Amino acid sequence: MTLRVDVVTIFPDYLAPLELSLIGKAQRDGLLEVHVHDLRDWTHDRHRTVDDTPYGGGAGMVMRPEPWGEALDEVCRALPGRTPHLVVPGPGGDRFTQEVAYRLATEDDWLVFLCGRYEGIDERVYEEFSARYPLSVLSLGDYVLNGGEVAVLAMTEAIARLVPGVIGNAASLVEESHTGGLLEYPVYTKPPVWRDHEVPPVLLSGHHGAIAEWRDQQRLERTARRRPDLLEAYEAQQRRGADDAT
Numbered sequence: 001m002t003l004r005v006d007v008v009t010i011f012p013d014y015l016a017p018l019e020l021s022l023i024g025k026a027q028r029d030g031l032l033e034v035h036v037h038d039l040r041d042w043t044h045d046r047h048r049t050v051d052d053t054p055y056g057g058g059a060g061m062v063m064r065p066e067p068w069g070e071a072l073d074e075v076c077r078a079l080p081g082r083t084p085h086l087v088v089p090g091p092g093g094d095r096f097t098q099e100v101a102y103r104l105a106t107e108d109d110w111l112v113f114l115c116g117r118y119e120g121i122d123e124r125v126y127e128e129f130s131a132r133y134p135l136s137v138l139s140l141g142d143y144v145l146n147g148g149e150v151a152v153l154a155m156t157e158a159i160a161r162l163v164p165g166v167i168g169n170a171a172s173l174v175e176e177s178h179t180g181g182l183l184e185y186p187v188y189t190k191p192p193v194w195r196d197h198e199v200p201p202v203l204l205s206g207h208h209g210a211i212a213e214w215r216d217q218q219r220l221e222r223t224a225r226r227r228p229d230l231l232e233a234y235e236a237q238q239r240r241g242a243d244d245a246t
């Protein structure tokens with residue numbers, strides 16, 4: 001399945017990193033298609049204006065609905081017969097988590113990201129396009145960015161890497177943080193001793209069962225220390241699983 005990603009932004013160069021590394025290779029391998037669009041291409045004045053002052057007063061500027069309307073009318077019709085899922089990064093959105101990334105990677109094959117700037121996008125754009133397409137507002141976390149581009153980079157990488165074939169060794173997806181609800185275990189490589197820091201002996205033992213047990217324990221301890229909220233959810237899920245099995 002080729003995942004198509006369209007991004008509408010006033011800073012197209014911000015999305016250049018999507019041409020690099022694994023995401024760039026996925027595009028060259030035909031697993032991912034990324035199309036970046038400059039919102040100003042849908043303006044018609046000499047200054048290519050995309051913002052204006054807010055009704056009701058207040059600081060800052062608001063993104064005008066007209067360029068968004070014309071841009072999304074065109075972008076969302078790029079694949080006749082297919083329906084895009086519109087994703088708008090925003091601090092007030094639902095939390096973007098690994099579970100959301102997995103859902104978007106497996107349930108959608110066409111994502112259209114709207115990158116807001118200034119104080120945001122005129123609300124009528126959400127009204128107009130949520131009536132026509134699935135539309136999600138998603139937040140990276142509880143801090144404030146200046147626009148949606150950084151969020152789109154993070155979301156696209158998190159989603160694209162879950163597309164089959166993008167990550168060469170799919171097994172690595174199983175043991176990483178947030179897969180299965182726990183944080184990842186600590187990793188080591190050569191040399192066996194570095195500045196008097198030794199690799200845990202169990203990892204040099206060759207006993208795969210003992211290594212797996214140590215890693216599981218490390219995941220639990222690390223999650224308990226750094227993210228007790230995740231551990232609580234994990235243990236509740238384990239209890240539900242045990243109840244279902246009886």
Ligand SMILES: N#Cc1c(-c2ccc3cc[nH]c3c2)n[nH]c1N
Pocket residue numbers: 089090091115116117118119120138139140141142143144145146147148149151
């Ligand atoms: N996602 C996300 C965001 C944002 C964000 C996203 C878009 C715009 C447009 C203007 N300001 C923005 C902030 N801030 N913090 C997050 N976790």
